[in-house]
Amino acid sequence: MTPPDGTAVYLVLYVATWLVHVALIGHVLTGTAWLAVRAALGKDDDALAATFRDRLPFMLGAAITAGVAPLLFVQVLYQERFYTANLLLSHRWMAVVPALIVGFYALYAAKTARVAAWPARWRAAVPGVATACFVFVAYSWTENHLLTLRPDRWATMYGEGAVVHVEAQLVPRVAMWLGLALPVGATIAAWAVRDDAGALRQLRAAALAGLAVAVAAGGVMVASWEPATAPRRGVAGVMLWGALGPALVLAVLWAVLPRARRRRLTLGAASFAALVVLVHVALFREAYRWDALAAARPRVAAAGGMAAFFAVFVANAAVIAWLIRGARRALRPAP
Amino acid sequence: MPLASLAAALPYYPVNDYGPAMKGMVIGGLGIVHVFLAQFAIGGGMLLCYFQWLAQTGREPHARRFLDGYFKILVLVSFVTGALTGVAMWFTTIQISARTIGLMVDEFHWIWAIEWCFFSLEIAAGYTFLKWGDRLPDTWRLRLLAAYALASWMSLFWINGILSWQLTPGAWADGAGVWAGLFNPSFWPSLVFRTTVAMALAALAAAVVINTMDVDREARRRLILRAAHLLAPMALMPPLGLWYLAVIPDDSRSWLLGGSIAMTMFVGIAAGASVLVGAYAAIGLLLRRLYINGATATLLLALAFGATAAGEFVREGARKPYTVRDVLYSNSITPDELAGLRARGSVVDDPYPLRDAARYPTAQLQTGAKVFRLQCAVCHTMRGANALVHLAGTWTPEQLRMNIAKLQHTKPFMPPFAGPASEVEAIAQLIQWEVAGAPRAWPDTTGDAAALARIAGWLDEATPAGRPGAGASDHRAGGRP
Numbered sequence: 115m116t117p118p119d120g121t122a123v124y125l126v127l128y129v130a131t132w133l134v135h136v137a138l139i140g141h142v143l144t145g146t147a148w149l150a151v152r153a154a155l156g157k158d159d160d161a162l163a164a165t166f167r168d169r170l171p172f173m174l175g176a177a178i179t180a181g182v183a184p185l186l187f188v189q190v191l192y193q194e195r196f197y198t199a200n201l202l203l204s205h206r207w208m209a210v211v212p213a214l215i216v217g218f219y220a221l222y223a224a225k226t227a228r229v230a231a232w233p234a235r236w237r238a239a240v241p242g243v244a245t246a247c248f249v250f251v252a253y254s255w256t257e258n259h260l261l262t263l264r265p266d267r268w269a270t271m272y273g274e275g276a277v278v279h280v281e282a283q284l285v286p287r288v289a290m291w292l293g294l295a296l297p298v299g300a301t302i303a304a305w306a307v308r309d310d311a312g313a314l315r316q317l318r319a320a321a322l323a324g325l326a327v328a329v330a331a332g333g334v335m336v337a338s339w340e341p342a343t344a345p346r347r348g349v350a351g352v353m354l355w356g357a358l359g360p361a362l363v364l365a366v367l368w369a370v371l372p373r374a375r376r377r378r379l380t381l382g383a384a385s386f387a388a389l390v391v392l393v394h395v396a397l398f399r400e401a402y403r404w405d406a407l408a409a410a411r412p413r414v415a416a417a418g419g420m421a422a423f424f425a426v427f428v429a430n431a432a433v434i435a436w437l438i439r440g441a442r443r444a445l446r447p448a449p
Numbered sequence: 450m451p452l453a454s455l456a457a458a459l460p461y462y463p464v465n466d467y468g469p470a471m472k473g474m475v476i477g478g479l480g481i482v483h484v485f486l487a488q489f490a491i492g493g494g495m496l497l498c499y500f501q502w503l504a505q506t507g508r509e510p511h512a513r514r515f516l517d518g519y520f521k522i523l524v525l526v527s528f529v530t531g532a533l534t535g536v537a538m539w540f541t542t543i544q545i546s547a548r549t550i551g552l553m554v555d556e557f558h559w560i561w562a563i564e565w566c567f568f569s570l571e572i573a574a575g576y577t578f579l580k581w582g583d584r585l586p587d588t589w590r591l592r593l594l595a596a597y598a599l600a601s602w603m604s605l606f607w608i609n610g611i612l613s614w615q616l617t618p619g620a621w622a623d624g625a626g627v628w629a630g631l632f633n634p635s636f637w638p639s640l641v642f643r644t645t646v647a648m649a650l651a652a653l654a655a656a657v658v659i660n661t662m663d664v665d666r667e668a669r670r671r672l673i674l675r676a677a678h679l680l681a682p683m684a685l686m687p688p689l690g691l692w693y694l695a696v697i698p699d700d701s702r703s704w705l706l707g708g709s710i711a712m713t714m715f716v717g718i719a720a721g722a723s724v725l726v727g728a729y730a731a732i733g734l735l736l737r738r739l740y741i742n743g744a745t746a747t748l749l750l751a752l753a754f755g756a757t758a759a760g761e762f763v764r765e766g767a768r769k770p771y772t773v774r775d776v777l778y779s780n781s782i783t784p785d786e787l788a789g790l791r792a793r794g795s796v797v798d799d800p801y802p803l804r805d806a807a808r809y810p811t812a813q814l815q816t817g818a819k820v821f822r823l824q825c826a827v828c829h830t831m832r833g834a835n836a837l838v839h840l841a842g843t844w845t846p847e848q849l850r851m852n853i854a855k856l857q858h859t860k861p862f863m864p865p866f867a868g869p870a871s872e873v874e875a876i877a878q879l880i881q882w883e884v885a886g887a888p889r890a891w892p893d894t895t896g897d898a899a900a901l902a903r904i905a906g907w908l909d910e911a912t913p914a915g916r917p918g919a920g921a922s923d924h925r926a927g928g929r930p
């Protein structure tokens with residue numbers, strides 16, 4: 115499976131930036147759902163909930179910013195398919211934007227003193243709405259992604275004026291992403307509360323349940339692949355099942371994490387295992403649509419600016435690191 | 450079934466119907482909100498740097514209080530909505546003209562990737578300031594704000610290059626590459642112009658915010674006068690506008706200066722609103738050092754919004770009949786493809802059926818509807834905005850045939866017709882049928898050889914064979930000395 119001419123660099127950048135995107139999205143989804151559930155139980159006054167409330171708006175901003183990069187590269191790699199799916203879903207697809215705006219402001223609202231003073235049920239509604247918005251967005255991306263791979267359906271769908279695309283693997287695939295969000299999000303969140311065994315135990319429940327859902331949903335998804343889809347399923351399946359190993363390691367590490375003696379090390383290992391799982395699913399996604407990838411269009415192949423991009427990327431990353439480190443050092447203690 | 454669209458040179462995309470609105474109005478509306486917020490964020494960054502400096506050098510005792518309040522608004526409004534309307538802009542441009550944005554991505558994806566780096570820097574600096582700003586010494590506050598301001602201005606820098614390239618590709622069109630395309634003839638005038646707009650918007654928004662602050666009137670007056678300093682560059686707008694007009698293609702310039710009533714009106718609105726804001730700033734604030742109350746400030750901001758809106762319409766409109774000058778027509782057909790489409794037909798390979806096929810009594814009318822969808826629907830509707838039944842409702846059949854065959858001469862901001870005589874006849878029949886109230890029975894004129902021959906003659910006159918797009922040569926050459 116060598117990439118078609120001129121696509122390798124875009125594929126690498128696409129996969130790398132998409133990984134960052136889904137990792138951050140996992141954190142946002144986990145945190146938002148967490149706040150909703152804990153508030154409904156009247157138990158959203160602990161340190162973990164406070165951490166989520168505090169950082170979720172920023173995390174969503176970061177997740178969206180990270181999503182803009184693969185959004186650019188997907189247009190280089192799968193341009194006609196991506197545009198066609200967008201156009202076919204039309205208003206349905208555009209509904210992603212208001213959903214994100216509502217979700218974003220709900221996360222800000224959840225931080226305010228006013229909402230904190232509300233009774234539990236109303237307090238839960240705010241992150242609850244945000245969760246619904248984000249689940250809708252995850253569903254939309256999945257639906258759009260699957261539609262890009264079904265040119266056999268395009269003309270009929272257009273003719274019928276349908277604004278949703280349904281196929282057997284859609285629901286299990288969404289469930290797989292949502293399930294996976296929990297262990298990934300919990301692992302990121304665990305760094306903030308790594309000294310708090312109680313919080314870690316709570317996160318553990320979410321992480322293990324999410325993993326179980328993801329594995330089960332992945333199995334159902336593979337079982338429901340339709341004959342018309344991806345000729346390369348063999349490799350794609352291997353990639354996906356290859357994620358089982360690191361997923362098992364991740365489960366074991368999470369099982370022991372709350373009472374691990376060397377917690378930093380255990381958490382580091384769990385983070386690495388989560389990363390390997392994500393790499394596997396990212397490669398699965400590309401393998402599954404391998405036949406949809408064509409050689410780079412002439413204009414793409416001839417486009418200039420790559421060296422400038424890498425230079426700016428390194429320079430800006432250095433500036434960001436310098437700013438954050440410097441500011442952190444200069445920080446006065448909180449009043 | 451592998452769709453023809455995956456292989457054919459001309460990609461056929463499914464075309465959505467927006468009812469009575471034109472697609473351009475949809476993107477126009479969203480584009481305005483996005484540009485307004487983005488420019489507010491850019492100017493806001495500069496304003497914050499200025500106020501931080503005022504605060505830390507002891508020049509303005511209340512500067513810091515204003516700064517922290519204003520920054521929160523900037524974050525809430527511009528980060529959230531600004532960043533998300535950015536995503537929305539991607540989605541919308543795809544809806545409006547997938548082929549245009551595809552061409553831009555193909556050509557400028559590394560530039561966009563560079564812009565993304567600055568966007569990331571903007572977010573990082575902004576959130577660091579939001580989180581730690583009140584616990585940081587002045588040097589670090591200023592550094593963060595400077596990074597924030599610079600990064601947000603840099604994203605304007607790059608995007609401005611891509612947008613201005615659409616109208617004035619300059620040496621790029623002769624194969625000079627991406628950098629020539631980026632630093633095209635209208636790059637600098639529009640960059641400086643947009644920068645002055647950004648500063649003005651930030652100053653006006655500041656005046657609104659300052660009026661809500663809980664300090665005495667004298668303190669508010671001093672703060673407003675400080676903020677008003679960012680209005681001063683508005684003095685550059687007239688020469689910048691002239692510079693811009695001087696570098697754009699002749700025909701675009703003529704649309705703006707009287708050639709197209711709508712365009713000229715928008716130019717007038719943009720200029721008029723800017724003059725009002727500028728005059729108020731010059732006389733009221735800078736010279737006579739007046740106070741400006743909340744209502745006035747809001748009114749001025751609304752005027753500035755109007756000017757931005759009109760300006761964006763002008764920018765979109767001035768490109769007609771292209772979305773990328775000389776390279777891609779507004780209806781997503783390239784000049785190079787004309788000859789082939791004239792020979793083969795523009796809709797025979799279109800894989801997408803009509804959603805309302807049953808409405809049309811003849812196959813010819815169905816062809817007409819497909820031609821309308823492909824070639825005209827970006828700018829026209831049948832009965833809503835810019836409706837063909839209104840524009841051509843009183844024409845004779847022969848006038849319709851000739852004016853459509855010679856489309857780029859009928860109105861120079863229309864692209865040439867990109868199909869054979871039979872397709873001209875099909876859409877001419879469609880318009881007549883619609884004007885007649887869409888009756889159940891309609892004659893099929895497919896066999897009218899004499900009419901088709903006359904149309905073919907007009908098509909050849911309008912677009913001489915072998916020289917696609919040559920009929921439009923008067924404006925193709927414009928703006929490229």
Ligand code: HEM
Nearest residue numbers: 139178181182184185188248251252255256259291399536
């Ligand atoms: C809370 C909001 C979001 C959630 C929950 C979310 C979730 C997801 C999920 C689950 C996928 C995988 C779809 C699949 O392969 O089946 C995905 C893909 C993707 N997302 Fe997001 N996303 C969100 C927001 C965004 C935003 C705002 C952007 C753009 C700026 C974005 C850009 C992308 C891109 C480019 C892909 C890959 C699409 C493809 O290759 O087909 N996402 N997202």
